[in-house]
Amino acid sequence: MNPVLDIQRECARLAAERDNLREQWEGEASTGHVLRPGELDLSHKVILYLDDISVSFDGFRALNKLSLTIDAGELRCIIGPNGAGKTTMMDVITGKTRPDSGKAFFGQTIDLTRLTEPEIAHAGIGRKFQKPTIFEQHSAFENLELAMKADKRVRRTLFARLADDERDRVAAVLRRIRLEQVADRPAGLLSHGQKQWLEIGMLLMQEPKLLLLDEPVAGMTDEETERTAELLKSLAGQHSLVVVEHDMAFVEALGGEVTVLCEGAVLAEGELATVQADPRVIEVYLGR
Numbered sequence: 001m002n003p004v005l006d007i008q009r010e011c012a013r014l015a016a017e018r019d020n021l022r023e024q025w026e027g028e029a030s031t032g033h034v035l036r037p038g039e040l041d042l043s044h045k046v047i048l049y050l051d052d053i054s055v056s057f058d059g060f061r062a063l064n065k066l067s068l069t070i071d072a073g074e075l076r077c078i079i080g081p082n083g084a085g086k087t088t089m090m091d092v093i094t095g096k097t098r099p100d101s102g103k104a105f106f107g108q109t110i111d112l113t114r115l116t117e118p119e120i121a122h123a124g125i126g127r128k129f130q131k132p133t134i135f136e137q138h139s140a141f142e143n144l145e146l147a148m149k150a151d152k153r154v155r156r157t158l159f160a161r162l163a164d165d166e167r168d169r170v171a172a173v174l175r176r177i178r179l180e181q182v183a184d185r186p187a188g189l190l191s192h193g194q195k196q197w198l199e200i201g202m203l204l205m206q207e208p209k210l211l212l213l214d215e216p217v218a219g220m221t222d223e224e225t226e227r228t229a230e231l232l233k234s235l236a237g238q239h240s241l242v243v244v245e246h247d248m249a250f251v252e253a254l255g256g257e258v259t260v261l262c263e264g265a266v267l268a269e270g271e272l273a274t275v276q277a278d279p280r281v282i283e284v285y286l287g288r
C-alpha cells in the first residue's frame with residue numbers, strides 16, 4: 001500500500017471521468033474545440049462576419065453584396081453618405097430586416113439570419129438607437145436596475161431587493177458612464193448627453209459582446225462628444241463596437257479603423273486619414 005500512489009491513481013481516474021463528462025456535454029471534443037450550445041465562438045478572432053448581403057426594398061438595393069468583418073474587441077466606425085445603407089446594415093445584424101441573400105454570422109457558429117430579434121439580443125448584440133428610450137420618471141440608478149431586470153437571465157421580480165453583486169454592477173456602470181453624481185436624479189432632468197450615456201449604460205447592464213451605435217453623438221455639445229469618444233474607447237477590448245457616425249471629429253477621436261459604405265457596399269476601409277484621401281471617397285462625399 002502506497003498512499004501517494006493511491007491518490008495519484010484516484011486523481012487520474014477523476015480527471016478521466018471529468019474529460020468524459022465534458023465530451024458528452026460539449027459533443028465537439030473531436031474537433032479539438034469545445035463550446036456549449038449557443039456560446040459565442042471567437043476562435044478565429046472574428047465577432048461579426050457579413051458576406052455578400054443584399055437587401056432590396058421594392059426593387060431598390062439598399063444593401064448590395066455587402067461584405068464586412070469585425071474582430072473581437074474592435075472599435076469600428078462606419079461612415080458614408082445618406083442612403084448608403086448604414087442603418088439597414090444594423091437592421092440586418094439585429095434581425096429587424098432579413099437579407100434577401102448572403103451570410104451573417106456572430107462568431108463562428110451563430111447564424112444571425114436564423115434568429116429572431118430577441119434571440120439576437122440575448123446572444124449578446126446590443127443596439128443603441130438615435131432616440132433614447134430611457135424611463136424619464138425613474139432615476140438613472142433605477143433605469144440601470146430596470147435594464148438588468150429586463151435581462152431574462154436575472155430571475156427575480158422587479159420589486160425584489162437588489163443583491164449586493166447586482167448593486168455593485170449598477171454602481172460600476174454608473175461610474176463608467178460618469179453619472180454617479182446624478183444617480184438619483186429623474187432621468188428626464190438629465191442633459192441630452194447624459195441621457196445618451198444612460199442608454200449606453202442600460203445596454204451595458206445586459207453585458208453585450210457586440211454593441212451597435214447609430215449616430216451616438218448627434219445633438220451633443222463638443223464636450224459631450226469628447227466624453228462619449230472616451231467612453232466608447234474605454235469599452236473597446238471588452239466589447240466590440242460598431243459606430244455609425246457623421247461627425248468626423250468624433251470618428252477621428254475614436255481612432256479605430258473606418259469603413260466607408262456607399263450604395264449598399266464597402267467603398268473603402270482603413271485608417272480615417274487614408275480613406276479620406278481616397279479619390280473615390282472624396283467623390284461620393286463631394287458628389288452629393
Ligand SMILES: Nc1ncnc2c1ncn2[C@@H]1O[C@H](COP(=O)(O)OP(=O)(O)O)[C@@H](O)[C@H]1O
Pocket residue numbers: 057058061062080081082083084085086087088089
Ligand atoms: N423600410 C424601408 N423601405 C423602403 N426603403 C428603405 C427602407 N429602409 C431603408 N430604405 C432605403 O434604403 C436606402 C438605405 O437606407 P439607410 O440604410 O437608412 O441608409 P443610411 O443609414 O446609410 O442613411 C435608402 O435609400 C432608404 O430610403
Ligand SMILES: [Mg+2]
Pocket residue numbers: 086087088
Ligand atoms: Mg441611417
